[in-house]
Amino acid sequence: MAVEQADGDHDGPVCPECGERTVRGSDKCFNCGAAVDSDEAISLAMWEYGGGLVAAFGFFLTPLLTALPAMYCAYRIYDRKPMSSYGILAVIVGTIVFWIVLPTVILPG
Structure with a gap:
């Protein structure tokens, strides 16, 4: 499950399920609730x-x-x-x- 970095004002990863940008440091998508690998040590x-x-x-x-x-x-x-x-x-x-x-x-x- 590869997660790419989003361009723009949010520097968090893109949700692999819905494609929505997430906040850096979060471990789930706030749009669909799917698990997101944020590469952060603390969520x-x-x-x-x-x-x-x-x-x-x-x-x-x-x-x-x-x-x-x-x-x-x-x-x-x-x-x-x-x-x-x-x-x-x-x-x-x-x-x-x-x-x-x-x-x-x-x-x-």
Whole structure:
């Protein structure tokens, strides 16, 4: 199953089933759902799930450790999945608010 590179503004491979251009880093066609070999080490879905997971770890660790990697994951998926990147950013904001409110509730001044 040979996949050729598409010319134009998208630099992803062409779907072998329908011929539609795909986004570089995705592992399936968004038009027909066929599997596409993107020659990328990490697929778009892995950036999405990984970013959400890293952002959620901010509740247990601290946003100082998890915010930058989660924001990078949100940046990687923003072009194709903007609502998912907004969700990752919402979890980051939630962890920041959690870590600001938690000390004020537990240790009142």
